[in-house]
Amino acid sequence: MNVELVNLRGAAREKWAAEMNSGRVRLNVTLDTSSIARGAEDTLAALRNGVAANKLAADVNITGSWGFCWMEPCVAVRSSAGTKTVLYANVTADRVEEFLDRVVVQGQDMPELALGIVEGNATAEIPLLADHPFMKGQVRRLMANLGFTDPENIDHYMANGGYEGFGKALEMDAEAIIKEMLDSGLGGRGGGGFPAGRKWDFLRSANADPRYLICNADEGDPGAWVNRVLMEGDPHLIVEGMLIAALGAKARAGYIYIRYEYPLAIDRMRKAIADAYAKGLLGENILGTGLDFDLYVFKGAGAYVCGEETGLINSIDSYRGMPRIKPPFPAQAGLWNKPTNVNNVESYANAPLIMRNGAAWWSGVSDEKEKGTKMFTFSGSVNWQGCIEIPFGPTVRTALDQYAGGMKGGKACKGFQPGGPLSGMLNGRELDLTLTLDPYRGKGMFLGSGGIVFFDDSACVIDMCKFFVAFCEDESCGRCTTCHGGSQRAVEVMRRIQAGGGREADIDNLEKLIQTLVWSNCLHGQFTMTTVKTSLKEFRDEWVEHIVDKRCRAGVCEGLIQYRVRSQTASGLEEAAAICPTGAVQQERGQWFIDDGLCIRCGACKEQSPDGLEVVPRLAATPTLAAATAAGG
Amino acid sequence: MSAEPSAQELRDLVAEFEPNKGHVMPALHKVQETYGYISRPAIEAIARQLNTTPALVYGAVSFYSDFRTHPPAQTEIAWCSGPACRLAGGDRIREAMQATLELPLGGESDDHRYGIHVGQCNGTCSEAPQVWLNGQVVGNLTVSKAIEMAREIRGGGE
Numbered sequence: 001m002n003v004e005l006v007n008l009r010g011a012a013r014e015k016w017a018a019e020m021n022s023g024r025v026r027l028n029v030t031l032d033t034s035s036i037a038r039g040a041e042d043t044l045a046a047l048r049n050g051v052a053a054n055k056l057a058a059d060v061n062i063t064g065s066w067g068f069c070w071m072e073p074c075v076a077v078r079s080s081a082g083t084k085t086v087l088y089a090n091v092t093a094d095r096v097e098e099f100l101d102r103v104v105v106q107g108q109d110m111p112e113l114a115l116g117i118v119e120g121n122a123t124a125e126i127p128l129l130a131d132h133p134f135m136k137g138q139v140r141r142l143m144a145n146l147g148f149t150d151p152e153n154i155d156h157y158m159a160n161g162g163y164e165g166f167g168k169a170l171e172m173d174a175e176a177i178i179k180e181m182l183d184s185g186l187g188g189r190g191g192g193g194f195p196a197g198r199k200w201d202f203l204r205s206a207n208a209d210p211r212y213l214i215c216n217a218d219e220g221d222p223g224a225w226v227n228r229v230l231m232e233g234d235p236h237l238i239v240e241g242m243l244i245a246a247l248g249a250k251a252r253a254g255y256i257y258i259r260y261e262y263p264l265a266i267d268r269m270r271k272a273i274a275d276a277y278a279k280g281l282l283g284e285n286i287l288g289t290g291l292d293f294d295l296y297v298f299k300g301a302g303a304y305v306c307g308e309e310t311g312l313i314n315s316i317d318s319y320r321g322m323p324r325i326k327p328p329f330p331a332q333a334g335l336w337n338k339p340t341n342v343n344n345v346e347s348y349a350n351a352p353l354i355m356r357n358g359a360a361w362w363s364g365v366s367d368e369k370e371k372g373t374k375m376f377t378f379s380g381s382v383n384w385q386g387c388i389e390i391p392f393g394p395t396v397r398t399a400l401d402q403y404a405g406g407m408k409g410g411k412a413c414k415g416f417q418p419g420g421p422l423s424g425m426l427n428g429r430e431l432d433l434t435l436t437l438d439p440y441r442g443k444g445m446f447l448g449s450g451g452i453v454f455f456d457d458s459a460c461v462i463d464m465c466k467f468f469v470a471f472c473e474d475e476s477c478g479r480c481t482t483c484h485g486g487s488q489r490a491v492e493v494m495r496r497i498q499a500g501g502g503r504e505a506d507i508d509n510l511e512k513l514i515q516t517l518v519w520s521n522c523l524h525g526q527f528t529m530t531t532v533k534t535s536l537k538e539f540r541d542e543w544v545e546h547i548v549d550k551r552c553r554a555g556v557c558e559g560l561i562q563y564r565v566r567s568q569t570a571s572g573l574e575e576a577a578a579i580c581p582t583g584a585v586q587q588e589r590g591q592w593f594i595d596d597g598l599c600i601r602c603g604a605c606k607e608q609s610p611d612g613l614e615v616v617p618r619l620a621a622t623p624t625l626a627a628a629t630a631a632g633g
Numbered sequence: 634m635s636a637e638p639s640a641q642e643l644r645d646l647v648a649e650f651e652p653n654k655g656h657v658m659p660a661l662h663k664v665q666e667t668y669g670y671i672s673r674p675a676i677e678a679i680a681r682q683l684n685t686t687p688a689l690v691y692g693a694v695s696f697y698s699d700f701r702t703h704p705p706a707q708t709e710i711a712w713c714s715g716p717a718c719r720l721a722g723g724d725r726i727r728e729a730m731q732a733t734l735e736l737p738l739g740g741e742s743d744d745h746r747y748g749i750h751v752g753q754c755n756g757t758c759s760e761a762p763q764v765w766l767n768g769q770v771v772g773n774l775t776v777s778k779a780i781e782m783a784r785e786i787r788g789g790g791e
């Protein structure tokens with residue numbers, strides 16, 4: 001292997017070993033966007049202050065996410081002898097004093113906050129972390145360093161197998177690298193599943209210079225944060241993956257396009273790139289091998305459609321991120337009309353693992369057609385909103401029951417969205433589908449990039465459809481009328497249904513729009529109506545109820561419901577009147593009532609007086625022609 | 634966010650950027666990070682520096698939701714429009730906050746003290762429903778809590 005790299009990795013291992021054998025307690029605090037939202041910065045500061053003030057023999061480090069996003073801040077405590085590591089959750093700043101006292105000063109466990117034993121033996125009170133239902137069946141390869149290494153420390157990465165895959169790739173020619181990638185069967189993780197090796201081969205065979213790589217870190221699907229977990233937790237995995245791609249596809253420069261909503265991921269990727277330059281792993285004549293490769297972070301500015309690869313390219317080299325018309329494909333004419341390869345964060349991040357351990361090892365983890373592991377995040381009406389990495393194969397039901405902790409309040413799952421606003425919507429009856437690509441393709445939808453949203457009967461299907469199509473309308477680039485005008489029309493129809501003005505022809509109207517929008521220029525427009533299309537199949541009754549019966553069974557659609565005083569004597573009615581932002585909760589001659597003209601259906605009153613108020617239907621059903629005739633009307 | 638920068642100051646600020654190198658967005662980000670918004674003179678300075686027209690630069694400004702052409706309000710509420718927040722009552726929270734503040738989404742008060750705009754899910758969905766107050770997450774809201782918060786923001790300073 002390249003001597004310079006061997007030396008760099010050797011030095012890193014020595015530093016890591018010194019840290020591991022320091023004889024000091026090690027406190028690894030998860031510091032990422034999810035944990036910061038739950039106070040991890042305060043926890044970190046409190047731990048550092050406490051350790052300094054009490055001169056404790058402990059080191060406080062930062063690390064990436066364990067995936068337990070709903071129980072942050074997480075702190076992993078490794079004993080001074082290095083024989084035992086315990087993972088703790090919900091270590092908020094106010095608990096730090098006691099935490100330090102018990103865990104570091106007295107050297108005991110703190111079972112009430114413990115999630116499990118990471119290293120060492122289970123105790124009577126604390127089971128092994130591997131036995132936690134959230135961890136069972138997970139295979140953490142991409143996430144292997146998360147919880148252990150400091151994402152801002154390149155030596156930590158190098159000491160744990162980092163840049164070894166790149167070292168191996170340096171000794172292979174481009175054809176061999178691509179063959180290894182093809183053998184692995186790695187499919188693109190951004191939603192399409194196209195073999196990464198084939199895309200790299202397209203780029204390699206393009207006959208123009210320079211060639212560019214782009215890492216798609218726009219992760220615009222609301223409810224998906226797998227790419228963020230990786231960038232914030234192990235940014236060098238992406239740098240190394242792109243270096244391997246640069247060798248395989250003979251690229252000269254790369255861009256990592258990160259949405260502006262991810263400032264910490266941007267900082268961590270920038271730091272990783274700067275550190276890689278400082279070690280001679282990027283730039284000209286990398287490690288004396290003659291390889292030149294520059295890597296940049298490009299910060300987005302808020303546009304979903306820039307996640308579409310040609311929109312992304314336009315966003316970098318032009319002004320507005322409007323998708324181009326294909327062909328030409330990026331591999332022929334991409335960035336500055338030069339050959340370009342676009343892959344998702346998770347796609348590139350797998351390359352170091354494939355190179356390090358070989359295609360056979362990498363793909364052996366799963367029997368499915370899709371090879372390797374996949375990261376998923378779960379949100380919506382579930383108990384656990386976390387991030388996991390599993391081999392392809394488990395069903396949505398497993399994901400829900402085991403990894404998302406089931407539905408909140410033990411309710412039934414009414415439905416779910418597999419992966420982003422373009423992916424579609426399925427009924428809870430479909431929970432036995434596997435988390436692989438084909439079942440969704442068969443339904444005219446797709447699995448998406450990993451963010452699964454579950455909902456229960458408090459969600460209205462029509463409202464969710466309106467919401468997702470309105471999102472697509474907002475995010476339409478505006479180039480083709482089919483997309484921006486079509487989505488606008490669909491939103492108008494759904495708004496009218498929600499307002500109580502649904503007409504029997506509306507389902508046909510929406511069907512027409514479904515058929516029209518597939519003629520949009522890019523996939524954004526082509527998939528805008530997927531949610532409506534699939535929900536019309538999966539939840540047809542609910543559409544008919546809204547349109548004909550004027551009923552919203554979830555009590556969501558503003559024009560179909562009404563707030564009403566149910567009990568004049570219930571507690572909380574005064575408070576309800578006080579909280580109402582429009583003065584709709586009123587009293588006349590001692591009797592409470594709701595002024596329906598003022599009511600905006602925000603429901604604050606019902607929060608104050610759950611027994612005093614109720615939501616009731618507002619409109620009578622429209623008599624259908626058939627019903628009217630039968631009634632002799 | 635202070636006084637209007639001079640033309641020279643703007644020219645200096647964007648002097649590092651070059652034409653045809655994908656520098657439009659970085660230049661716009663730098664201006665916004667410095668002044669909190671992108672003024673018309675700033676658009677002109679960028680256009681000159683990058684050898685292009687103000688119309689094309691403005692085209693970029695208007696395309697992306699993060700770029701703003703006016704200074705932010707003192708207290709900016711970014712309302713999370715994502716699905717987890719919506720399933721937890723986020724849309725009712727928006728209605729209630731807008732009614733309390735008497736503002737449309739994207740609007741700000743006449744005295745520039747407070748404004749409300751759309752935010753996008755960044756994967757802190759465990760805190761749903763949430764808003765960001767000047768970038769800080771305020772999560773696990775109820776409609777009532779959101780109304781109280783909006784009343785405080787609106788009444789604050791009186």
Ligand SMILES: Cc1cc2nc3c(=O)[nH]c(=O)nc-3n(C[C@H](O)[C@H](O)[C@H](O)COP(=O)(O)O)c2cc1C
Pocket residue numbers: 187188189190191192193194216217218219220221304305306307308309310342343344345347348449522523524
């Ligand atoms: C509207 C739209 C948004 C997209 N957003 C993303 C995204 O945020 N991240 C992503 O990796 N791919 C996204 N894609 C898919 C990309 O166009 C592209 O297929 C992908 O980045 C290729 O990488 P992969 O082969 O590694 O999956 C989006 C596609 C469309 C149509």
Ligand code: FES
Pocket residue numbers: 222223379713714715716717718719754755756757758759761763
């Ligand atoms: S939906 Fe609001 S944070 Fe994800």
